[in-house]
Amino acid sequence: MNFELQYNDTKSNARAGLITTDHGVIETPIFMPVGTQGTVKGVHMTELKEDVNAQIILGNTYHLYLRPGIHILEQAGGLHKFNSWDRPILTDSGGFQVFSLSDNRKLHEEGAEFRSHIDGSRHMFSPEKVMDIQRSIGADIIMAFDECCPGDANYEYARKSLELTERWLNRCFERFNSTDPKYGYSQCLFPIVQGCVYTDLRRRAAENIAQKGADGNAIGGLAVGEPTEKMYEMIEVVNEILPKDKPRYLMGVGTPVNILEAIERGVDMFDCIMPTRNGRNGQIFTRFGTLNMRNKKWENDFSPIDPDANSYVDTLYSRAYLHHLIKVNELLGLQIASIHNLAFYIWLVKEARKHIISGDFTTWKSGMVRQLSNRL
Amino acid sequence: MNFELQYNDTKSNARAGLITTDHGVIETPIFMPVGTQGTVKGVHMTELKEDVNAQIILGNTYHLYLRPGIHILEQAGGLHKFNSWDRPILTDSGGFQVFSLSDNRKLHEEGAEFRSHIDGSRHMFSPEKVMDIQRSIGADIIMAFDECCPGDANYEYARKSLELTERWLNRCFERFNSTDPKYGYSQCLFPIVQGCVYTDLRRRAAENIAQKGADGNAIGGLAVGEPTEKMYEMIEVVNEILPKDKPRYLMGVGTPVNILEAIERGVDMFDCIMPTRNGRNGQIFTRFGTLNMRNKKWENDFSPIDPDANSYVDTLYSRAYLHHLIKVNELLGLQIASIHNLAFYIWLVKEARKHIISGDFTTWKSGMVRQLSNRL
Numbered sequence A, B: 001m002n003f004e005l006q007y008n009d010t011k012s013n014a015r016a017g018l019i020t021t022d023h024g025v026i027e028t029p030i031f032m033p034v035g036t037q038g039t040v041k042g043v044h045m046t047e048l049k050e051d052v053n054a055q056i057i058l059g060n061t062y063h064l065y066l067r068p069g070i071h072i073l074e075q076a077g078g079l080h081k082f083n084s085w086d087r088p089i090l091t092d093s094g095g096f097q098v099f100s101l102s103d104n105r106k107l108h109e110e111g112a113e114f115r116s117h118i119d120g121s122r123h124m125f126s127p128e129k130v131m132d133i134q135r136s137i138g139a140d141i142i143m144a145f146d147e148c149c150p151g152d153a154n155y156e157y158a159r160k161s162l163e164l165t166e167r168w169l170n171r172c173f174e175r176f177n178s179t180d181p182k183y184g185y186s187q188c189l190f191p192i193v194q195g196c197v198y199t200d201l202r203r204r205a206a207e208n209i210a211q212k213g214a215d216g217n218a219i220g221g222l223a224v225g226e227p228t229e230k231m232y233e234m235i236e237v238v239n240e241i242l243p244k245d246k247p248r249y250l251m252g253v254g255t256p257v258n259i260l261e262a263i264e265r266g267v268d269m270f271d272c273i274m275p276t277r278n279g280r281n282g283q284i285f286t287r288f289g290t291l292n293m294r295n296k297k298w299e300n301d302f303s304p305i306d307p308d309a310n311s312y313v314d315t316l317y318s319r320a321y322l323h324h325l326i327k328v329n330e331l332l333g334l335q336i337a338s339i340h341n342l343a344f345y346i347w348l349v350k351e352a353r354k355h356i357i358s359g360d361f362t363t364w365k366s367g368m369v370r371q372l373s374n375r376l
Helices: A045-050 A061-076 A079-083 A095-100 A127-137 A155-177 A199-210 A228-239 A256-264 A274-280 A319-327 A331-358 A361-372 B045-050 B061-076 B079-083 B095-100 B127-137 B155-177 B199-210 B228-239 B256-264 B274-280 B319-327 B331-358 B361-372
Strands: A002-008 A015-021 A024-028 A030-032 A057-060 A089-092 A105-107 A112-115 A122-125 A141-143 A188-190 A217-219 A248-250 A269-271 A283-286 A289-292 B002-008 B015-021 B024-028 B030-032 B057-060 B089-092 B105-107 B112-115 B122-125 B141-143 B188-190 B217-219 B248-250 B269-271 B283-286 B289-292
Touching: A002 A331, A015 A331, A024 A030, A024 A331, A030 A331, A057 A061, A061 A079, A061 A089, A061 A095, A061 A122, A061 A127, A061 B319, A079 A089, A079 B319, A089 A095, A089 A127, A095 A112, A122 A127, A127 A141, A127 A155, A155 A188, A155 A199, A199 A228, A217 A228, A228 A256, A256 A331, A256 A361, A274 A283, A274 A331, A283 A331, A289 A361, A319 A331, A319 B061, A319 B079, A331 A361, A331 B331, B002 B331, B015 B331, B024 B030, B024 B331, B030 B331, B057 B061, B061 B079, B061 B089, B061 B095, B061 B122, B061 B127, B079 B089, B089 B095, B089 B127, B095 B112, B122 B127, B127 B141, B127 B155, B155 B188, B155 B199, B199 B228, B217 B228, B228 B256, B256 B331, B256 B361, B274 B283, B274 B331, B283 B331, B289 B361, B319 B331, B331 B361
Parallel strands: A030 A269, A057 A089, A089 A141, A141 A188, A217 A248, A248 A269, B030 B269, B057 B089, B089 B141, B141 B188, B217 B248, B248 B269
Antiparallel strands: A002 A015, A015 A024, A105 A112, A112 A122, A283 A289, B002 B015, B015 B024, B105 B112, B112 B122, B283 B289
16 A cells, blocks of 8 residues: 655645555545445445445445454455445554453453354454455555544543553554455555543654554544544644654544544545435535434425535436435435445545645635534 | 337247347346335445346335325436436336225225325325326336236126226226326336136126237236235236237236246236345345245354345355344345345246247256245
8 A cells, every 4th residue: 555645735634546456546634434344335346436426435344344254255255346436445453342242252362252243152352363354355554553542531541441552553563564455466564542531642653653553554443432622632733743654544534524634634644424314314414514314404405415416316306306205205305315425425535635635724624624514 | 119029939828029128128027126215225236237137117106205205206207317227117007005004095096186195185096186296207018007806806896896996997098098207218008807716707808908009007906915916917907818919917926936927927027126125124035945034043044045046145155144244134134135035036037038949948947846846
């Protein structure tokens, strides 16, 4: 993987760059649709490419390890072959999912023992095992295995958690560096800055990670319950330290406004289930604000879903029709909302990139943040 | 609407024809995907056109009357405008749905009183009202309101039911003929032959309907619990009497084999929820038989879903991937299976048409019936 930093905004820390992987290039800032179980819910691979314009998607180690299972993915020749997505893939390490199974997992120095949410079977994730699994999944970008500390953890808990995460990170790198990719294309490992909402922990974590010389670096453990302003503050603290010549990935964030604020603070990569999950619940994001499609006011609005038309669904279908589909719980409603929202998110980061390049990012961003907060 | 009978098979009663409506032409024999609530479940309108190659789809009067409601469809300018499907639409009259609400409906000479399955609200469908509703929905082909008699009804029940259906049919025609289409294109009314499994009732019903001079005629009340051979026998009885120069529509049927048998007996039009509903349950129809995608045997079969490739999903995705999606209950699994099965059904009737035209329909059909019965 290679990262070329192409433009630095002069009035903020926003940047535009180009990531090159063996499965193609990614223009940053970028939003990555989440394909937890090897599929972005409700969206065909062809639609992801042609209608959503996704340049990279996510997979999830925890879910893919359980189903279809690593033996199947290895036989397939990796996830790209299995799900027919031939552009870049990033896999989350499963740390977040394992730690979400609060009653069903135990944490040791060695790793995390957990029970499957599907059949209760026992499993163990160690840093080494998670590296091996991600080698087998075959993502272009793989993530370190860490403890994702709750947003409201006290300092002592957060410090101990970070220390464990740092010891695990060393083991991740050791395993990663002593193993080869399985399918003939290269993979890279991103470490994850933890440290909860404590400035000194975040700084220490970022400094530790900065000297690892990784191909890219992630910021984790944010948007997990802490105040939004705290999140922005932590991003600033961390991005002062993380190398400027490597991409920075803010994990699991967020609303369109969160994304613009983070871009302004020097983040390059994003993923979030919000566009698909909220879409399935009837929330539609547009440049002029959000629409709750369940609202009766749309029942006879026969205008296009979004006149901006970032994807064909926006003008093919009307708001009244989408309202009907969502209200009667039809699959097509979920499909339309997912395509629309993903295409909107990707339009938004592409637009941010354009304005970074043209030099008016901060002005554009202020206007957008105001608009995006509207409820239509 | 106009029907041109283009070819008669010399060795059977199979026919090939051309239906012309104001929304385009339909080559028969044809299979019509079911869009109960104004959407074919899990399939975009673009996919229906380009990937499934649907020439006409169904809507359901009962469901559309309840949601979104006729006032919305009228404001939209009809169902075509509402759901963006600009090819022909046929609406089922809702008779079948109302009579399925066994505990929640009462039958009178005037019509059927029923309670909504959604909110328990009271409604009344009379032949006149159902004609008016279908005028408002704006389907190209609308269906008579009838009582759909259970497949195991005794003779006395079936006879009385048929008599009511015949009186209602007169009222349907009266109302239909005294009203105009609402949206500037023409609509036509198909009467429905009932009579359960009783030859003399079916014959009487067909004779009554034959002299109505309708643009097309339907056979209803089959595949509702009676033996399959009985169904074929009833089709033969009825098709001896129904006009040869008008299309014949067998309602709600059926498996691929049922369809070929009915084509051989002179049926031109079909609809069925089987390709979409069974698809959502993991059943895939192919030329070589059916596949149960839940079966573990597919978990590492990385070959295309169907090498015949009647639609792009067949070769883009593998059996192993579809198995995974269906097993983990992912939306994309339902979407792929629905597109595949619909494209297969439409390929099948198109192929039947080709063989009717080329004169080897019966030979081809015998081979297909054997293959289609396989379980792969």
